[in-house]
Amino acid sequence: MGIPYFPGCTLSTKAKNYDRSGRAVAKVLGLELEELPEWQCCGATFPLMLDDSMALIAPTRILYQAQQAGDRVATLCAICFNVLRRSQALLERDEEMLERINWFTEEEYEGDVYVAHFLEILRDELGWGEESGGLAERVRRPLTGLKAAPYYGCLLLRPYDEIGLDDPEDPRILHDLVRVLGAEPVNFPYNIECCGSYLAVKEPEVPESLSKDIVASAKEHGADVIVTACPLCQFNLDYPQRETGMSRKGEKVPVVYFTQLMAVALGLPEETWDFEDHYVDPRPLFEEEDGATED
Amino acid sequence: MKYRALVIGAGISGMQAALDIANSGYEVILVEKEPSIGGHMAQLSETFPTLDCSQCILTPRTVEVGQHPNIELLTLSEVVDVQRIGDAPGSDGAAQEGFNVRIKRHPRYVIEDKCTACGDCAKACPVVVPNEFDRGLAARRAIYIPSPQAVPAVYRLDPDACLGLFPLACGKCAEACNVGAINYDMQPEIIDEEVGAIVVATGYELYQDKAVAAYEYMSHPDVMDGLEFERMLSATGPTGGKVIRPSDRTVPKEVVFIQCAGSRNPEHGVPYCSKICCMYTAKHAILYKHRVPDGQVYVFYMDIRAGGKGYEEFVNRAMEEDETVYIRGRVSKVFPTDDEVMVWGVDTLTGRKVEISADLVVVASAIIPSAGSRRIAKMLGVEADEFGFYNPENAEMTPVESGLPGVFLAGTGLGPQDIPETVSQASGAAAKVLSLFQAAQAEDRARAALEEEGAEIDSSSAAVMEAV
Numbered sequence: 001m002g003i004p005y006f007p008g009c010t011l012s013t014k015a016k017n018y019d020r021s022g023r024a025v026a027k028v029l030g031l032e033l034e035e036l037p038e039w040q041c042c043g044a045t046f047p048l049m050l051d052d053s054m055a056l057i058a059p060t061r062i063l064y065q066a067q068q069a070g071d072r073v074a075t076l077c078a079i080c081f082n083v084l085r086r087s088q089a090l091l092e093r094d095e096e097m098l099e100r101i102n103w104f105t106e107e108e109y110e111g112d113v114y115v116a117h118f119l120e121i122l123r124d125e126l127g128w129g130e131e132s133g134g135l136a137e138r139v140r141r142p143l144t145g146l147k148a149a150p151y152y153g154c155l156l157l158r159p160y161d162e163i164g165l166d167d168p169e170d171p172r173i174l175h176d177l178v179r180v181l182g183a184e185p186v187n188f189p190y191n192i193e194c195c196g197s198y199l200a201v202k203e204p205e206v207p208e209s210l211s212k213d214i215v216a217s218a219k220e221h222g223a224d225v226i227v228t229a230c231p232l233c234q235f236n237l238d239y240p241q242r243e244t245g246m247s248r249k250g251e252k253v254p255v256v257y258f259t260q261l262m263a264v265a266l267g268l269p270e271e272t273w274d275f276e277d278h279y280v281d282p283r284p285l286f287e288e289e290d291g292a293t294e295d
Numbered sequence: 296m297k298y299r300a301l302v303i304g305a306g307i308s309g310m311q312a313a314l315d316i317a318n319s320g321y322e323v324i325l326v327e328k329e330p331s332i333g334g335h336m337a338q339l340s341e342t343f344p345t346l347d348c349s350q351c352i353l354t355p356r357t358v359e360v361g362q363h364p365n366i367e368l369l370t371l372s373e374v375v376d377v378q379r380i381g382d383a384p385g386s387d388g389a390a391q392e393g394f395n396v397r398i399k400r401h402p403r404y405v406i407e408d409k410c411t412a413c414g415d416c417a418k419a420c421p422v423v424v425p426n427e428f429d430r431g432l433a434a435r436r437a438i439y440i441p442s443p444q445a446v447p448a449v450y451r452l453d454p455d456a457c458l459g460l461f462p463l464a465c466g467k468c469a470e471a472c473n474v475g476a477i478n479y480d481m482q483p484e485i486i487d488e489e490v491g492a493i494v495v496a497t498g499y500e501l502y503q504d505k506a507v508a509a510y511e512y513m514s515h516p517d518v519m520d521g522l523e524f525e526r527m528l529s530a531t532g533p534t535g536g537k538v539i540r541p542s543d544r545t546v547p548k549e550v551v552f553i554q555c556a557g558s559r560n561p562e563h564g565v566p567y568c569s570k571i572c573c574m575y576t577a578k579h580a581i582l583y584k585h586r587v588p589d590g591q592v593y594v595f596y597m598d599i600r601a602g603g604k605g606y607e608e609f610v611n612r613a614m615e616e617d618e619t620v621y622i623r624g625r626v627s628k629v630f631p632t633d634d635e636v637m638v639w640g641v642d643t644l645t646g647r648k649v650e651i652s653a654d655l656v657v658v659a660s661a662i663i664p665s666a667g668s669r670r671i672a673k674m675l676g677v678e679a680d681e682f683g684f685y686n687p688e689n690a691e692m693t694p695v696e697s698g699l700p701g702v703f704l705a706g707t708g709l710g711p712q713d714i715p716e717t718v719s720q721a722s723g724a725a726a727k728v729l730s731l732f733q734a735a736q737a738e739d740r741a742r743a744a745l746e747e748e749g750a751e752i753d754s755s756s757a758a759v760m761e762a763v
Contacts, residue, residue, distance in 0.1 A: 169509050190632035282406070 002034030008080035009050040015231035017274035024272040036065045046086045048166045059087035065108040073115035078230035082155035085115040088273040089162040140267025142182025149223035150174030153233040181265035188221040190214040195236040207236040212246045220249035226255045242279040253283035271283035306334020308706025308721040309496035315725030317365035331445035340528035343578040343610035350592035359444040377600040402481035404452035412448045419471035424456045430523040433533030438468045492728040493702045497668045499707035502661035506557040506564035510629040516541040518656040547654030552594045557661035563637040570711040572659035577613040584617035592619040634740040663710040695724040
């Protein structure tokens, strides 16, 4: 049996490349992601008002579906991950709220599904395996020479008390992954800054100015590519570069999902890389050695 | 009872207590774990709010302690065991008998009576390590004297840094020493003493963990803590009092101070206020400006706690005369750029994000109890709070009493506080020791008198009875 998987709306529409590359990678690693038979949007924001039980209904229903499918649920989208993990934490500590929502949905969610980001499953269950048995041994095409800048954003890490995935000030999980894939992780000071998130819809100039600093800083620190685990981060860093790059010299920096980088490094066929829909085309970075060029 | 006191810790607090007791005619054993006395005050450049030269007001005390006929000074030493003599504390009306204490004296490998502090040994020593007294901003040899004003004014061989202690492979310092003061075979010494009272003055150290690591402290040479900055300001410090950036030795023109670094941070640091940082940061701003008149200081603060005589005026002076920019808000991130240190923060009074490209960043790190204080608390049975600060019997009414007969507390081991407060406490603790000794001596005298006159009293009272 595969791992119960909640793709979420974005990965079913705008970020299909994240979903497809994620599933392909998971499959080849024996961690097959099995989509929940029935699901709806998680709401995309975790309710911050204490009495906002309505906004918890959607995540609770997803958690209930996951409970029916197993005892955990994997996500790729950092936003869904954040909403589900925090909802789960809230329902675990607030029995009254859990009862209230169960009463309304007429479902019996028990409050103990483990919400995992796929990165966590890689790290904690498969292991990086630099010594034995883990991801390192599955790398077929090490990304030697590639300077990859992990960009974490906010929702994958914060708030730490409820998310607890990694150190929120000095995260390592994407750094470690990138290193295992043979690339060189590039540390840059903006790697946990906000990309502007949903303001892409309402006030697009905000994420454009934020992402300018992020992309420029990554480039200044030598990045060939930015690696992310969030569809909104990917969009907010990639889209503003559609016409001109955002580094000081106007260079463009491709922004890819970690699953795409894995698909390349694990030697999966090119169609699973899914680089076609990027605004800054990452493909030149991964051309075969003979034609390889840097910038 | 033995009318002699043990004082643990020879910083300003322990020294003050020891001097007060010794000057009243009682013997004191003063135990210090470092090679020299004076504590953190010896590291300071100037003191607030008077801007007195710290060394200048401290050195008369350290010298007096070193020479006092009533003070037995044991440096490089630790109290390893304390046993109460007589009845357990708390039993009603029990006589206070005192303590048997065991002190472990670590070898200095330099004979104190012979060493003339000429420094020939250090010139011969091939080992270079960071100097703890200068907070690592300067180097020392394996055989060294912590500072020119050190008391005792003798060298010390650091066995961890020395090349040749076991087996003797180097021996250069012994060759260089004209007076034969170096002895590689020195062994730890156990000293057993009886005392009538104990003053615990174990002091503080600066927090050096996650909450300051986030400000690149420990990873960037141009981010330092308050004590490092003090060393740099000090005329006897590694730069001779010049302010320079450690990374490239240029004069920093934009300096950012971050207050509450680790303090008032229940999530990542400690929840309490470290109390002295508002004042010493203002002092740093003033002293920096005196040295670099065209420089600019920025201070990130949560609020200014300048409660004390002349303190508020002192902070105002930093703001007005020395044009320090105070920004009310916390720093969110510090990171290196090409040749500077970028500081991001927020000005909560305007609601704006602040970005300062600084040449130097100084973090006012939280005060925490010194490393050995939990062990001391356990050994003596003194209560300590969750951070390791000692709890007095009653914080309001008996602030220097531990609640255990004969055990008194003073200094920053009780909690963050400044020099005047520490000195007052030390004198308070010394007064408690003296009144304990005086009362016990009065009782001794009364008992002796009673014993002498006992028969007469008895017979006379019998005579009275008979007469009735």
